[in-house]
Amino acid sequence: MRTALAAVAAAFLSAVAGLAGPALAQKHGGTLRIYHRDMPASASIHEEATVSTNMPFMAVFNNLVFFDPDVKINSPEKLVGELATSWAWNADNTRLTFQLRQGVKWHDGKPFTSKDVVCTWSTLSGLTAPEKGGDMRKNPRKVWYQNLKEITTKGDYEVTFVLGRPQPSFIAMLAAGYSPVYPCHVPAREMRTKPIGTGPFKFVEMRRNESIRLVRNPDYWKPGRPYLDAIDWKIIDNRSTRVLAFIAGEFDLTFDSDITFPLLKDVRSQAPKAVCEARPTNVSNNLIVNRDAAPFNNPKIRLAMAMALDRKTFVDILSQGNDKIGAAMLPGPEGVWAMPADMLATLPGYGPDTEKNQAAARKIMEELGYSDANPLKVKVATRNIAVYRDPAVLLIDQLKKIHIAGELDAVDTAVWFSKIARKDYQVGLNLTGLGVDDPDVNFYENYSCGSERNYTGYCNKEVDALIDAQSREADREKRKKMVWEVERKLVEDVARPIISHNVANTCWQPHLKGLVLQSNSIYNGWRFEGVWLDK
Amino acid sequence: MGAYLVRRLALMVLTLFGMSVVIFVLLRIVPGNIADILFDSAGMVDPAEKARIVAELGLDQPIAAQYLKWIGGLFQGDLGYSYLSEKPTIEEIAPRIPITAKLALLALIFSTVIGVPLGVISAVRQNSGLDYVIRVLSLSGLSLPSFWLGLLILMAAVRYFGDIPIYTRTPASLWDELLLYSLPAAAVGFRSSALVMRLTRSSMLEVLRQDYIRTARSKGASAAAVNFNHGLRNAVLPVITIIGIEAAFLLGGLIVTETVFNIPGVARFLVEAIRWRDYPIVQNLVMFIALVVVVVNLIVDLLYSALDPRIRYAD
Numbered sequence: 135m136r137t138a139l140a141a142v143a144a145a146f147l148s149a150v151a152g153l154a155g156p157a158l159a160q161k162h163g164g165t166l167r168i169y170h171r172d173m174p175a176s177a178s179i180h181e182e183a184t185v186s187t188n189m190p191f192m193a194v195f196n197n198l199v200f201f202d203p204d205v206k207i208n209s210p211e212k213l214v215g216e217l218a219t220s221w222a223w224n225a226d227n228t229r230l231t232f233q234l235r236q237g238v239k240w241h242d243g244k245p246f247t248s249k250d251v252v253c254t255w256s257t258l259s260g261l262t263a264p265e266k267g268g269d270m271r272k273n274p275r276k277v278w279y280q281n282l283k284e285i286t287t288k289g290d291y292e293v294t295f296v297l298g299r300p301q302p303s304f305i306a307m308l309a310a311g312y313s314p315v316y317p318c319h320v321p322a323r324e325m326r327t328k329p330i331g332t333g334p335f336k337f338v339e340m341r342r343n344e345s346i347r348l349v350r351n352p353d354y355w356k357p358g359r360p361y362l363d364a365i366d367w368k369i370i371d372n373r374s375t376r377v378l379a380f381i382a383g384e385f386d387l388t389f390d391s392d393i394t395f396p397l398l399k400d401v402r403s404q405a406p407k408a409v410c411e412a413r414p415t416n417v418s419n420n421l422i423v424n425r426d427a428a429p430f431n432n433p434k435i436r437l438a439m440a441m442a443l444d445r446k447t448f449v450d451i452l453s454q455g456n457d458k459i460g461a462a463m464l465p466g467p468e469g470v471w472a473m474p475a476d477m478l479a480t481l482p483g484y485g486p487d488t489e490k491n492q493a494a495a496r497k498i499m500e501e502l503g504y505s506d507a508n509p510l511k512v513k514v515a516t517r518n519i520a521v522y523r524d525p526a527v528l529l530i531d532q533l534k535k536i537h538i539a540g541e542l543d544a545v546d547t548a549v550w551f552s553k554i555a556r557k558d559y560q561v562g563l564n565l566t567g568l569g570v571d572d573p574d575v576n577f578y579e580n581y582s583c584g585s586e587r588n589y590t591g592y593c594n595k596e597v598d599a600l601i602d603a604q605s606r607e608a609d610r611e612k613r614k615k616m617v618w619e620v621e622r623k624l625v626e627d628v629a630r631p632i633i634s635h636n637v638a639n640t641c642w643q644p645h646l647k648g649l650v651l652q653s654n655s656i657y658n659g660w661r662f663e664g665v666w667l668d669k
Numbered sequence: 670m671g672a673y674l675v676r677r678l679a680l681m682v683l684t685l686f687g688m689s690v691v692i693f694v695l696l697r698i699v700p701g702n703i704a705d706i707l708f709d710s711a712g713m714v715d716p717a718e719k720a721r722i723v724a725e726l727g728l729d730q731p732i733a734a735q736y737l738k739w740i741g742g743l744f745q746g747d748l749g750y751s752y753l754s755e756k757p758t759i760e761e762i763a764p765r766i767p768i769t770a771k772l773a774l775l776a777l778i779f780s781t782v783i784g785v786p787l788g789v790i791s792a793v794r795q796n797s798g799l800d801y802v803i804r805v806l807s808l809s810g811l812s813l814p815s816f817w818l819g820l821l822i823l824m825a826a827v828r829y830f831g832d833i834p835i836y837t838r839t840p841a842s843l844w845d846e847l848l849l850y851s852l853p854a855a856a857v858g859f860r861s862s863a864l865v866m867r868l869t870r871s872s873m874l875e876v877l878r879q880d881y882i883r884t885a886r887s888k889g890a891s892a893a894a895v896n897f898n899h900g901l902r903n904a905v906l907p908v909i910t911i912i913g914i915e916a917a918f919l920l921g922g923l924i925v926t927e928t929v930f931n932i933p934g935v936a937r938f939l940v941e942a943i944r945w946r947d948y949p950i951v952q953n954l955v956m957f958i959a960l961v962v963v964v965v966n967l968i969v970d971l972l973y974s975a976l977d978p979r980i981r982y983a984d
Contacts, residue, residue: 173941174710175706175707175709175710175753176710176753182710182711183710183712183713184710186710187710271707271718271721271725272707272711272715272718273715273718274711274712274713323755326755327754327755327756342751342754342761342938342941343933343937343938343941344933368837368931371928371941372928372929374820374823374929375820375833375835375928375929375930376931378823378827378833379833379835379931382826382827382831382832382833383831384833384835384837404827404828546700547944548700548701548705548706548944549701549705551705551713551714552701552705552708552714555714556714586713586714586715587712
């Protein structure tokens with residue numbers, strides 16, 4: 135009996151050892167080689183809103199808290215401390231206090247303290263006037279911190295964020311890749327060109343249009359991390375060249391979501407051992423309509439346009455059926471706040487019978503006096519790059535079915551946001567990315583009255599009140615229902631009809647281990663501290 | 670000759686001044702400036718922040734004041750700062766010039782070494798099978814877009830050698846450089862060689878019909894002596910012109926090849942700088958290319974008199 139028990143115990147232990155084997159087998163050393171699709175505007179994450187900056191430079195920094203990098207789906211319930219060792223809300227959820235990690239040093243050797251946290255968020259929230267040290271050129275996520283009223287400290291290692299009202303999502307925003315702690319003593323200009331952080335990798339150089347190099351931070355506060363000696367980014371703006379280079383084994387990892395579904399076939403056939411993962415990017419294709427300009431100030435026309443959308447055709451043509459159809463929030467199973475499919479189907483224009491939707495839309499247009507002989511002539515503006523142009527062409531085709539004759543207005547990419555910000559368009563096709571799969575991030579950035587990214591100028595005080603109400607709600611299930619209510623209102627108001635949510639592929643060589651892609655935002659999870667090379 | 674040179678140099682200065690005005694004005698006519706583009710990567714536009722950037726970069730000054738500031742700096746050796754990288758312009762431009770120069774030189778050597786002899790052979794063997802083959806080759810060189818040829822080369826390299834000959838690290842030696850640049854130089858030189866081939870052929874055909882060629886033949890000169898000493902020497906002037914034009918063109922015209930082979934040269938850099946409306950980079954780089962073009966033109970003109978004693982420039 136004893137022998138049998140010993141055998142079982144031995145078998146169990148060896149099984150455990152077997153399971154733990156890969157975890158114990160991480161190898162130190164080596165240089166991770168990644169290609170980048172374009173030259174980032176700067177290295178300053180706080181000044182940019184693009185994965186082109188996040189992906190290479192997140193590894194230089196730390197947050198206070200971070201979405202658990204080993205969990206694929208970002209959610210506020212799965213956070214880990216980085217520069218904060220613990221955190222707690224007060225009873226009425228208006229004060230969030232962090233205990234900070236001691237003994238952490240910036241890459242230039244200076245100590246990290248609560249002063250750095252105060253500096254960072256005072257600047258981001260606008261509590262510090264630009265001329266008083268907040269010398270950032272741009273602050274694209276100021277709206278995230280509109281509820282932040284004060285930041286207080288207790289000594290060097292405790293900091294409290296004081297909010298104007300309860301906002302459970304506040305901590306999710308702090309956990310985003312877009313929310314690193316910046317050093318107080320380094321000017322913004324230097325952060326754009328030679329960033330200094332506390333993260334697992336130190337910045338070495340950024341050669342314009344050529345390369346970015348990071349090396350291991352030997353003084354990193356997390357013992358044994360990172361595993362890699364260095365990360366080498368090569369900027370290759372020609373997609374054919376960079377994909378061929380990956381196939382040839384010149385790179386260990388592709389740029390995030392760079393492999394489209396047609397390209398995936400090439401990669402699979404020419405580099406069959408490569409590991410490729412498709413996941414939503416949390417970037418949506420959406421229709422923007424200038425609701426201030428006649429005749430689009432007529433809500434009936436906007437409704438007709440929204441009902442003319444044949445989302446399945448978009449998905450089939452643009453991504454071989456892989457993109458997802460949803461409302462404002464990312465659809466399931468990756469989307470934490472996804473509206474249930476049966477509820478989605480009841481939204482105007484989302485029903486399965488596209489012909490019927492388009493017939494209803496056509497009827498609206500005919501009642502307004504439009505016909506095949508007398509179509510409504512519009513310019514459909516979009517950025518002059520393929521990911522924008524392709525859906526815009528499909529949109530024009532679909533609008534034709536409801537007596538709208540669209541003409542493509544391919545706008546120089548340099549002036550796209552300037553153009554739509556000054557409302558110099560009639561109808562447009564835009565792409566919108568979300569840094570965090572969170573309703574506050576989405577609604578406040580894109581739909582609240584007066585937001586800089588609310589390109590259509592949509593403003594409904596009732597919806598704003600609903601957005602604030604869901605933002606206050608601490609109960610997740612109750613909040614979900616409130617979020618769905620907001621989404622319904624946005625669809626009914628034709629605020630910014632979402633056509634589809636993009637899905638794309640990221641590939642890596644089989645010797646690259648420990649990479650966990652985040653499934654509900656491409657902007658998070660790029661710390662690279664758990665990544666290693668098995669060669 | 671001395672007065673001619675002085676005249677040409679004065680004309681060069683005038684040309685460069687005209688270029689500086691044209692490029693400066695054109696850049697500012699193009700919609701959008703760096704502030705617009707910086708906000709593009711932020712996905713929003715904050716008018717107050719934008720105005721601050723515009724003022725910081727001096728873009729709110731009158732255009733004449735901006736021009737004088739640039740030209741004044743140029744005379745003092747100050748090319749200004751890149752708006753994007755916030756580094757001195759010279760630091761950004763200088764390392765890229767040798768890369769493109771080497772690539773252009775290799776391409777030029779390729780086009781001359783291939784183009785001139787094949788052009789001569791094609792003319793000498795007019796309407797033979799070899800002539801037809803060379804003509805097909807030259808026509809295909811003119812017809813194939815160099816980006817497509819470049820991609821074909823890359824695909825073949827990956828397929829048959831499992832390697833890709835693109836620029837991913839700084840070459841360690843001259844031999845490395847030669848290896849790295851030879852394929853892109855061949856891709857771009859193929860088109861140039863076709864041009865040189867066609868021009869050499871037509872120029873040779875014209876010369877070979879001249880009386881003095883017949884005289885040389887009747888004197889009993891060998892075919893090689895007739896073709897090369899008498900024929901090519903007289904036919905080469907238009908070929909020199911086209912090689913000169915190609916040399917100037919290649920410095921700024923390698924954009925496609927540099928992009929496909931990922932070479933960090935000036936041509937690709939210039940296009941990227943235009944996209945970012947990085948005025949200091951674009952203005953100074955275009956001026957540099959203009960300078961090269963006028964200098965190469967002058968050299969070509971001077972070469973005429975060296976190669977053909979009948980040409981003399983009057984004082």
